Amino acid sequence: MFGLRLAIAALALSGTMAMAAECPRPDALGTARVLTVDPHAFPRVGLKSFPATLPLADHEVVLTFDDGPFPATTNKVLAALASECVRATFFLIGQNAQANPQIVRAIAAAGHGIGHHTWSHRILSTIGDAKALEEIDRGIAADDAALGHAPSAKTRFFRFPGFASTPPLLARLEARGMVVFGADLWASDWNPMTPEQQLALLTARLEQARKGIILLHDTKQQTARMLPDFLRYLKRGGYKVVHVVPAG
Ligand SMILES: [Zn+2]
Numbered sequence: 001m002f003g004l005r006l007a008i009a010a011l012a013l014s015g016t017m018a019m020a021a022e023c024p025r026p027d028a029l030g031t032a033r034v035l036t037v038d039p040h041a042f043p044r045v046g047l048k049s050f051p052a053t054l055p056l057a058d059h060e061v062v063l064t065f066d067d068g069p070f071p072a073t074t075n076k077v078l079a080a081l082a083s084e085c086v087r088a089t090f091f092l093i094g095q096n097a098q099a100n101p102q103i104v105r106a107i108a109a110a111g112h113g114i115g116h117h118t119w120s121h122r123i124l125s126t127i128g129d130a131k132a133l134e135e136i137d138r139g140i141a142a143d144d145a146a147l148g149h150a151p152s153a154k155t156r157f158f159r160f161p162g163f164a165s166t167p168p169l170l171a172r173l174e175a176r177g178m179v180v181f182g183a184d185l186w187a188s189d190w191n192p193m194t195p196e197q198q199l200a201l202l203t204a205r206l207e208q209a210r211k212g213i214i215l216l217h218d219t220k221q222q223t224a225r226m227l228p229d230f231l232r233y234l235k236r237g238g239y240k241v242v243h244v245v246p247a248g
Contacts, residue, residue: 023085029231031087032060032240038247039156043174046182046213049163053184056211059239063088064181065218066117066159069096069103076224078110084231087243089113090218091159091181093121094142101146108147113245115157115181116140125164132169156246157181179246184212187223195226202226203233 023030035054037045044050054062063081065088068074074090081088090107092114097104108114118124119138127135136158143155158173159181173180187202206214216223234241 025083025085027235029084029086029235029241031085031243034243034245035062036247037157037179037244039174039177039179042179044170044180044182047184048186049165049182050180053182054213054242054244056213056242057240058210059237060211060242061206061234061239062213062242062244063216064091064115064159064183064213065089065216066091067093067096067121068218069100069107070219071100071103073221073224074100074103074107074218077218077227078106078112080224080227080231081112082110083228084235086231086241087111087113088241089115089157089181089244091115091117091157092139092143092146093117094119094139097139097146098142101148104143104146105148111243113157113243114143114147114155115159116143116155117159118161121161123162123164124160124169125166129166129168129172132166133172136169136173154246156248157244177248181213183215185209186215187226189217189220189223193222195222195229198222198226199229199233202230206239 037054042054045053047053063086065077068090069092090112092104116139118135119142120135122135124132124135156178158178163182165180170180185205187198189198
């Protein structure tokens, strides 16, 4: 019994040391906890599109980035996240993943989550369900190929371009055990603005919402430039970053 306790203590210690080694800055924001998302309990999340969202506590946020990888900006986003020891989820466009597999692998190697965002970002509600499923499947295949592995339980998150879902597509994804992500709030970073304006907009929205799944785009220069300040804002405001992972 004593030996077992000792072993557990040693394991806990090595875990703490590993985390400290990963995150040398003592005042970094850090990742507060990991939330496993069961697709049966949470097939679709995000109040902008759906009635339900993730079970987050007050001041807990999930950071998500869409449309990458994009060399000019994704690496800056990764650097900002690394410097605060924060884990996020990246919803990849398949053709971008195919063009930049080394960035896809860098995202995964840094411990971030990978989600899918179709092959070419077509608005799936406008092209018919058969074509839409092709877009979804080609995107997933390209993301998995860039990651260098077969389809995996680790990449069971999906987000519709423009949040343009249809009931049959939602049913199909649910049957496959995919969690469909909407968002609870966003920075509207598809609109041109300065990083300062974007920070002001996003922080005002977060103060209103108090928590939630935040949508950003790692393809946007203004977002990459805003991110270090936004992460410091989260730290100062007592926000906690939650890293989401698929069940299984
Ligand atoms: Zn998108």
